[in-house]
Amino acid sequence: MADVGVLGLGDMGAALAQTLLTAGFDTVVWNRTSSRADALVGAGAHWADTAEAALGAADVVLVCVDDYAATDSFLKTPQAESTLRGRALVQLSSGSPRQAREGKAWADGMGAHYVDGAIMAFPSEIGGRETTIVASGDETGFQRAEPLLRALAGNTAYLGSDAGLASALDQALISGVLGTILGVVNGVLLCEAGGFPAAQYAEILGGFMTTLGAQAQAVARRAAEGDYRETQAALRTWARALEHAAETTREAGASDEVARFISGLFRRAVEAGHGDHDIAALIEVLRKPAADG
Numbered sequence: 001m002a003d004v005g006v007l008g009l010g011d012m013g014a015a016l017a018q019t020l021l022t023a024g025f026d027t028v029v030w031n032r033t034s035s036r037a038d039a040l041v042g043a044g045a046h047w048a049d050t051a052e053a054a055l056g057a058a059d060v061v062l063v064c065v066d067d068y069a070a071t072d073s074f075l076k077t078p079q080a081e082s083t084l085r086g087r088a089l090v091q092l093s094s095g096s097p098r099q100a101r102e103g104k105a106w107a108d109g110m111g112a113h114y115v116d117g118a119i120m121a122f123p124s125e126i127g128g129r130e131t132t133i134v135a136s137g138d139e140t141g142f143q144r145a146e147p148l149l150r151a152l153a154g155n156t157a158y159l160g161s162d163a164g165l166a167s168a169l170d171q172a173l174i175s176g177v178l179g180t181i182l183g184v185v186n187g188v189l190l191c192e193a194g195g196f197p198a199a200q201y202a203e204i205l206g207g208f209m210t211t212l213g214a215q216a217q218a219v220a221r222r223a224a225e226g227d228y229r230e231t232q233a234a235l236r237t238w239a240r241a242l243e244h245a246a247e248t249t250r251e252a253g254a255s256d257e258v259a260r261f262i263s264g265l266f267r268r269a270v271e272a273g274h275g276d277h278d279i280a281a282l283i284e285v286l287r288k289p290a291a292d293g
């Protein structure tokens, strides 16, 4: 038996397999397109001709492909399912909390120890001491995979037996990062529209962002606790600033959709009586389905 099987050798899967090989783990690999395994086989990995052969050859199996639909295409076959009993199966492909929970229910039925993991890093960061993987699901499965996961990500954490937890945290953290990045890109647009050098904005932003972490934590806490009374800038004040920003990009003949989208949420919160409250009160608007959804 090999120490580990890696199914899926795209950018991330190949980085996982290479790091495990470098760390000295006996590694079996499989990928739909076999040529993507050439470099890894050259570096000492064992090639499996089929997904079920890889599953049968290792005690712990990591899956890292596009999504759950791709995973199902090679795991939910009679041949693959017959190899799963007793295996620790770690799903590292991105998905939703519901998909993770359904994946665990299916794997439980096969007698496998199912863990859902979220990789919070780029391929080049795999193997780092600070690199984070969060995992949830079958505790025995996690314990068996833990030495491998720690070799991939020094900051590996087990969140609990509910398989959906890792994906839920991953989605929430990605939302924070992408929301910030979208705001930054729109900031460049506002520089262009307002006549401020965007390169200088990029320089200034670094220092400006150092205070964002603490502010973001305070907003998240208030939203989670439902107490919006404490604020230094009321929601109605922010709402006005956004309307001005939308105006600036419109006047420059550019898109105002980012500022308009955000200001629409703020307007709804003001209309719902949160004008004097902290920005965290936006959660009250978002908890209801959108009118067009």
Ligand SMILES: NC(=O)c1ccc[n+]([C@@H]2O[C@H](COP(=O)([O-])OP(=O)(O)OC[C@H]3O[C@@H](n4cnc5c(N)ncnc54)[C@H](OP(=O)(O)O)[C@@H]3O)[C@@H](O)[C@H]2O)c1
Pocket: 008, 009, 010, 011, 012, 013, 014, 031, 032, 033, 036, 064, 065, 066, 067, 069, 070, 071, 073, 074, 092, 093, 094, 095, 119, 120, 121, 122, 123
């Ligand atoms: N890249 C990152 O920075 C990053 C970070 C965190 C998490 N992730 C997650 O890691 C997963 C893989 O990402 P990636 O960057 O490695 O993507 P990628 O480079 O595009 O590779 C995709 C992989 O999925 C396989 N695949 C797709 N459809 C398949 C199917 N129907 N049957 C079998 N295999 C199939 C591909 O096989 P072929 O080679 O045959 O096409 C390939 O191995 C994703 O869920 C992604 O969200 C990636």
